[in-house]
Amino acid sequence: MRQFLVVLAVSYVGAAASVWWLSGFVPWFLLPDFPFLAIVFAGLFIGGPAGFLAAIPPALFREITVSGPPWTFFLSSLALYFVSREIALRLFVRAEHFILSVVVSLLLTESLSVVILMLLAGSRPFSFLWGMEEAVRIAWTGLLAVPLYMDLSGRWRRVKE
Amino acid sequence: MGSFFRKWWRLLTAIFLLSVAIQFFVRPPAALSRADAFHASGSILFRPVYATVDFVRHGISSIWSHYIALVGMSRENDRLRREVASLREKLQENRDTLLENRRLKELLRFSETAGKKTIGARVVGHDISPWFQSFFIDVGVEAGVEPGMAVVTPAGGIGRIHKTYSGLSEVLLVTDGRFTADVIVERNRVRAVAEGMGGNLCRLKYVSLTQDVVAGDRILFSGFDGSMPKGILLGTVVGVDRPPEGLFLKVQVRCSVSVHAAEEVLVVLYRPSIPFRAGKR
Numbered sequence: 001m002r003q004f005l006v007v008l009a010v011s012y013v014g015a016a017a018s019v020w021w022l023s024g025f026v027p028w029f030l031l032p033d034f035p036f037l038a039i040v041f042a043g044l045f046i047g048g049p050a051g052f053l054a055a056i057p058p059a060l061f062r063e064i065t066v067s068g069p070p071w072t073f074f075l076s077s078l079a080l081y082f083v084s085r086e087i088a089l090r091l092f093v094r095a096e097h098f099i100l101s102v103v104v105s106l107l108l109t110e111s112l113s114v115v116i117l118m119l120l121a122g123s124r125p126f127s128f129l130w131g132m133e134e135a136v137r138i139a140w141t142g143l144l145a146v147p148l149y150m151d152l153s154g155r156w157r158r159v160k161e
Numbered sequence: 162m163g164s165f166f167r168k169w170w171r172l173l174t175a176i177f178l179l180s181v182a183i184q185f186f187v188r189p190p191a192a193l194s195r196a197d198a199f200h201a202s203g204s205i206l207f208r209p210v211y212a213t214v215d216f217v218r219h220g221i222s223s224i225w226s227h228y229i230a231l232v233g234m235s236r237e238n239d240r241l242r243r244e245v246a247s248l249r250e251k252l253q254e255n256r257d258t259l260l261e262n263r264r265l266k267e268l269l270r271f272s273e274t275a276g277k278k279t280i281g282a283r284v285v286g287h288d289i290s291p292w293f294q295s296f297f298i299d300v301g302v303e304a305g306v307e308p309g310m311a312v313v314t315p316a317g318g319i320g321r322i323h324k325t326y327s328g329l330s331e332v333l334l335v336t337d338g339r340f341t342a343d344v345i346v347e348r349n350r351v352r353a354v355a356e357g358m359g360g361n362l363c364r365l366k367y368v369s370l371t372q373d374v375v376a377g378d379r380i381l382f383s384g385f386d387g388s389m390p391k392g393i394l395l396g397t398v399v400g401v402d403r404p405p406e407g408l409f410l411k412v413q414v415r416c417s418v419s420v421h422a423a424e425e426v427l428v429v430l431y432r433p434s435i436p437f438r439a440g441k442r
Contacts, residue, residue, distance in 0.1 A: 024285055028290075064207065064326075066293065067292075075179075076178065079179045099207075114292045124338060130291070
C-alpha cells in the first residue's frame with residue numbers, strides 16, 4: 001500500500017507541476033516525464049500485482065496529459081510496465097549505470113516509435129533542433145531517474161528489513 | 162508450449178498492448194474518442210491543481226495591476242484627463258459619423274455571431290510531450306464543447322478541439338503535425354492544404370508550381386472542409402521554395418497567433434460538418 005501511494009504521489013505531483021504549473025514558461029525538454037518514471041519504477045522495483053496496480057494511475061495521467069489519440073498512451077504505458085518488469089526479472093542489476101541505461105533506452109525506444117508512427121502517417125513536424133531538444137529531455141529524465149530510484153528503492157529495503 | 166507462455170507472458174502482453182495502441186494510433190475508433198468515466202476521473206483528479214494554479218496566476222497579476230502599478234498612476238491620470246478633453250471635442254464633431262459607424266459595427270458583429278456561437282476559455286496547461294503540440298483549456302463537455310470544434314483568437318485560428326472532458330478540453334494546435342485544414346491565399350484565392358510543422362510554422366501542401374504565391378501573402382481558412390470557420394487568418398507566408406524537381410511549391414507559413422503565448426481563446430460552438438476523428442485529420 002505504501003509503495004502504491006508513493007508511486008501515485010510521484011506521478012501525480014510530477015505531472016501536475018509539469019503540465020499545469022511549469023509548462024507555460026519552462027521549455028518542454030526541461031520538464032521530465034514523471035508518470036513515465038513512476039511506471040518504470042513500478043516495473044523495476046515493485047513485484048506482483050501491486051506493481052501493476054501502481055502503474056495504472058500514472059498510465060491514466062499520461063493518457064490525460066499527452067495529446068495522443070484516445071487510449072494509445074494508456075495502453076502503451078501498461079506495455080511499458082510489462083517490459084520494465086521483464087527487464088527487472090531477466091537482467092536488471094540494482095546499480096546506477098544500469099538504471100540510467102534502462103531508463104534512457106526505454107525513453108529512446110518510446111520516442112523513436114512515436115516519431116516513426118507519425119512519419120508513416122505523413123506528419124513531418126520534426127527537425128534537427130527538435131532532435132537535440134529531445135536528446136536533452138531523455139538525458140535529463142534519465143539522470144533524474146538515478147537518484148530517485150536509488151533513494152526510493154533504498155527506503156523500501158530499509159522498510160522491509 | 163505452455164512453459165513458453167508461462168516464461169514470456171509479460172513480454173507477450175506488452176507486445177499485444179503495443180499492437181492495440183499502434184492500431185488506435187493509426188486508426189482511432191470513433192467510439193473511443195467520446196468522453197468516458199475513466200478519462201473523466203483523470204481530469205477530475207487534476208481539476209483542483211489547474212484551478213488553483215489559474216487562481217494564483219490571476220491573483221498575482223491582479224495584485225500587480227491594482228497595487229504595484231499604481232505608482233505611476235497620478236501622472237498618467239493627468240495625461241488621460243487632457244486626452245479625454247481633446248477626445249470629447251472630436252467626438253462632438255463626429256457624432257453623426259460615430260453613430261452610423263456604431264450601427265454598422267453592431268450589424269457586422271451580429272452577422273458574424275448569429276451563425277456561430279462562441280465561448281471564451283482560458284489556457285490552463287500545455288502538453289509537455291515532445292511529439293505533439295497542444296494545450297488545455299478550462300471548458301469541457303458541460304459547456305457544449307465537442308471534438309473537432311474550431312478554437313480561435315482575435316488574431317487568427319489557433320487550433321481544434323481534440324479531446325473533451327468535464328471542465329477541461331485539449332486543443333490540437335495548428336502547428337501540430339497532425340493538424341490539416343483547407344486554406345486559401347487571400348490575394349488570389351489559391352487553394353491549398355495547411356499542415357502543422359512544429360515551432361510556430363505550418364506548410365502549404367499541393368500548391369502547383371504555376372501558382373503565384375509569394376512571401377508576405379496572408380493565408381486564410383477556406384471553410385470548405387467544414388473544420389475551421391471561413392475567413393479566419395492562419396498566418397503569413399514566410400518562405401516559398403520552387404524545387405527543380407517535383408510538382409508542388411514548398412511554402413512555409415508563420416502562424417498569426419503565437420500558439421504558445423496564448424492565454425485566452427474562443428471556442429466556436431459549431432459542430433463540424435465532417436465527422437471528427439480524434440488523433441487524425
